[in-house]
């Protein structure tokens with residue numbers, strides 16, 4: 001007769017448990033979703049850049065498809081003989097290289113030589129019969145260079161030479177007056193100055209002469225239609241001429257790893273089409289020109305490893321599309337003017353190696369591992385420097401720093417879910433305990 005009272009008690013207790021359980025699971029759901037959204041925000045994909053990469057050019061690309069695959073007219077016999085003389089495949093060359101569709105014989109428009117064997121040698125007569133070529137590229141072909149026939153020099157629109165032809169001279173290159181694209185990389189170029197090479201190329205759109213031991217200065221008069229300029233890894237010296245800022249179509253500028261000095265021209269922001277720029281690893285001094293904030297599409301700014309000074313301008317944090325900002329290894333001083341949301345919007349952000357720069361620890365967490373010290377109340381770096389990974393001279397070490405930072409932040413987010421797991425575990429164990437208790441109670445009562 002004592003049995004009726006326990007059920008309501010038991011029921012209410014069970015209900016309480018159920019409530020407890022549902023609240024814990026729903027909190028798991030919300031925490032995991034917030035984790036999910038923050039993680040998504042952090043791994044923001046780099047904005048699709050409409051810039052066509054200056055390095056993504058014909059040479060490495062696979063042979064182009066013929067313009068007229070359906071009715072292949074036969075290649076000019078003279079050109080077939082020329083290909084044979086060059087030890088190149090002469091069977092069906094229009095399936096390997098681009099040809100025109102003239103009759104009765106078609107002519108080659110492009111030729112790509114890559115990974116040549118040593119037995120290939122360029123012959124003047126063979127090249128002369130190939131004077132219909134518009135594009136020629138060499139990739140990994142360290143064969144001896146020869147003087148190009150003038151017909152060929154004039155017909156070329158694009159010349160690319162990557163780790164090929166052993167060495168080039170300015171005089172040789174200067175004859176390609178109809179070029180729109182010039183790419184030279186990892187080949188020494190002997191020229192008394194860049195103007196010798198570029199002076200007569202009035203149609204040039206894109207120029208890459210990189211790791212080519214170029215000496216001298218950047219010419220004052222560059223062709224105004226240039227969209228890509230990469231002169232990285234040479235021995236250029238002197239100032240960046242102010243006239244460079246007249247190149248209003250310029251989308252990418254790479255002057256990294258040269259011996260340039262002086263200040264960045266204050267009119268730098270006149271380069272309104274600029275998207276990617278690197279002036280890294282030179283001896284540039286002075287401050288970052290404020291006009292840079294006026295470049296609407298700037299995505300990538302690398303000023304690392306120079307002697308730039310002054311404070312880091314706040315406006316750099318306001319450039320909307322900026323994804324890559326590298327200011328490391330300079331002489332910047334003062335308080336870093338960015339908050340966490342500015343830094344998180346960037347996929348790459350480096351400021352290490354600026355010994356007089358510091359961050360406000362009420363604004364930024366030390367977990368971001370910026371490679372600089374926190375500020376004291378006067379805005380000066382606190383005496384104990386940033387610890388182990390100060391990344392003063394590291395370039396790659398610092399990029400891993402950034403990754404560390406990222407994983408670190410993601411790690412700290414795992415605290416949420418971990419707490420939830422702990423809560424669920426405690427909840428479950430108390431349920432088990434209560435059930436055992438209730439069973440015992442009902443047995444004891446009954």
Ligand SMILES: *[C@@H]1O[C@H](CO)[C@@H](O)[C@H](O)[C@H]1NC(C)=O
Pocket residue numbers: 029030
């Ligand atoms: C989390 O809750 C949302 C509604 O807030 C629901 O749509 C979703 O299915 C739940 N996810 C899980 C894993 O329970």
Ligand SMILES: *[C@@H]1O[C@H](CO)[C@@H](O)[C@H](O)[C@H]1NC(C)=O
Pocket residue numbers: 036037040
């Ligand atoms: C949550 O993460 C899953 C897989 O990791 C993903 O498919 C989903 O789109 C994410 N949801 C949000 C809102 O980011």
Ligand SMILES: *[C@@H]1O[C@H](CO)[C@@H](O)[C@H](O)[C@H]1NC(C)=O
Pocket residue numbers: 046049051052053054252275276299300323324
């Ligand atoms: C420009 O910079 C962005 C961001 O760093 C990068 O994803 C893109 O590949 C760069 N484009 C060129 C042409 O270098």
Ligand SMILES: *[C@@H]1O[C@H](CO)[C@@H](O)[C@H](O)[C@H]1NC(C)=O
Pocket residue numbers: 114115140
């Ligand atoms: C040239 O050689 C490199 C490595 O030796 C290889 O990766 C590349 O695919 C080769 N290119 C061609 C067009 O054969």
Ligand SMILES: *[C@@H]1O[C@H](CO)[C@@H](O)[C@H](O)[C@H]1NC(C)=O
Pocket residue numbers: 057058064098109110134135157158181
């Ligand atoms: C030659 O190269 C230019 C620039 O790289 C390209 O736009 C053009 O399509 C190429 N022409 C041929 C015939 O391969």
Ligand SMILES: *[C@@H]1O[C@H](CO)[C@@H](O)[C@H](O)[C@H]1NC(C)=O
Pocket residue numbers: 154155177178
């Ligand atoms: C190349 O330039 C020369 C002289 O500047 C000109 O006479 C010739 O017609 C041009 N050739 C082509 C194929 O554009």
Ligand SMILES: *[C@@H]1O[C@H](CO)[C@@H](O)[C@H](O)[C@H]1NC(C)=O
Pocket residue numbers: 185186187188211
């Ligand atoms: C620069 O070019 C030389 C060949 O001229 C090559 O041996 C070297 O590896 C290149 N350096 C880089 C960084 O590409």
Ligand SMILES: *[C@@H]1O[C@H](CO)[C@@H](O)[C@H](O)[C@H]1NC(C)=O
Pocket residue numbers: 167190191
């Ligand atoms: C480079 O050019 C100068 C003069 O134009 C010449 O004396 C020197 O031998 C050349 N060097 C090479 C490696 O061709």
Ligand SMILES: *[C@@H]1O[C@H](CO)[C@@H](O)[C@H](O)[C@H]1NC(C)=O
Pocket residue numbers: 202203224225
């Ligand atoms: C620059 O390019 C445009 C179109 O791309 C062309 O109309 C103009 O004539 C070029 N200017 C020069 C100076 O070549």
Ligand SMILES: *[C@@H]1O[C@H](CO)[C@@H](O)[C@H](O)[C@H]1NC(C)=O
Pocket residue numbers: 210232233252253254256276277278300302
């Ligand atoms: C500049 O050139 C260097 C070496 O050639 C390369 O590593 C770097 O990615 C380039 N930067 C830009 C912005 O094009």
Ligand SMILES: *[C@@H]1O[C@H](CO)[C@@H](O)[C@H](O)[C@H]1NC(C)=O
Pocket residue numbers: 285286287309310
């Ligand atoms: C920054 O560098 C320039 C040029 O080297 C120098 O004239 C100037 O005094 C420096 N400014 C500061 C604040 O160090």
Ligand SMILES: *[C@@H]1O[C@H](CO)[C@@H](O)[C@H](O)[C@H]1NC(C)=O
Pocket residue numbers: 335360361362363375376377378379380
């Ligand atoms: C750090 O930030 C706090 C809050 O914005 C501000 O009150 C303080 O003056 C800043 N400290 C320094 C050294 O700039």
